Amino acid sequence: MRRQRHGTQGQDQKPGRARSGSGRLRLIGGRFRRRLLPVLDHPGLRPTPDRVRETLFNWLATEIDSRTRVLDLFAGTGALGLEALSRGAGEVHFVEADRQVARQIAENLTSLEVTMPVHTQKAQAFLDTRPVEPFHLVFLDPPFRQDLITDCAQRLEHEGWLNEHALIHVETEAGLIPQLPAGWHLIRETRAGDSHARLYRRESAQ
Template identity: 50%
Template sequence: MSKQSHHQLRIIGGEWRSRRLRFPAIDGLRPTLDRVRETLFNWLQHDIEGARVLDAFAGSGALGFEALSRGAKEVIFLEKNPKAAIQLKENLQTLGAGNAQVWAGDALVWLDQNPEPYDLVFLDPPFGKELLQPALDRLTLLPGALVYVEHESNLTPVFPAHWDEYRCKSTKEFCFRLFTVGEAATEASE
């Protein structure tokens, strides 16, 4: 396999700090930038240790690997592209990470079939594919959970009313936001 068929990402903190992992060159696969990950994990620094994490639309796995490196209890990676899913499994094996799983399939199908709640969810779907809103609509989360969302700047997703935006930054190309999940409103009984 040629060196040009794989790219690398660097884990920026925790147990595997500075470790480099490969990911395949796939159209549309864009790992979360180092500076964005650094900001995100500064926001999350007290919430990663022992967390159950879902990395939906994992791609390179940059966010999930960063969470594992910083003490997450468990990470589930969802990735539809077979090459990317295989590379995620290989990277987990390289790191000796027994507390993570890769589900090679459609994240929306997985969310429909697995409504279990997580402490932290990363939602960074491929841009231009209209996947964010359907994913948001399928998430089942308990109060206190955290949700990281990365999306195109020109997109205006509808977030659940009981999610509170904790942090937000944006560039010309994309926004990244961190939400805390509050109590869902219940319908008044008649």
């Protein structure tokens, strides 16, 4: 589940859901399979369809293990990072600017009895810091139509955030061809409604 693309820092709103109460995020695979986690009834939040997440994690089935370090930028509800944890990732960093939304991610991690970093700051500010270690997998799913992809991709590439053969999942509005570093090679893609999801593998220039 992500934040709406028309908001300030994340992804998606569920059509037809009442504004009162909270929604639920269902993890679809791995050790937390079928766990239902609460998500805030917060402007701009909606569930990413299960089939989209399932497609992505089918692509990643042989890529995630206990050594995998994952970065979930523009985390929203943290659905992608939580799914990666469920499927065996050793470490996941969640980056979410909205304090309430970030707090809910932390509470869901606690309910799963997992301790992982939740960074309450804008993705660009987070990428201005220095990484302790590079990441093997990055979810780059910023708000639509705000021209954030290129800047974040360049920071990831040139500031030491990526492992030599890192995988980067990029989600954009349909019709947008993102301007990405030359070393990112497209290996998979799919479309669903207004979303175009692409998976890239980085090849180091060294």
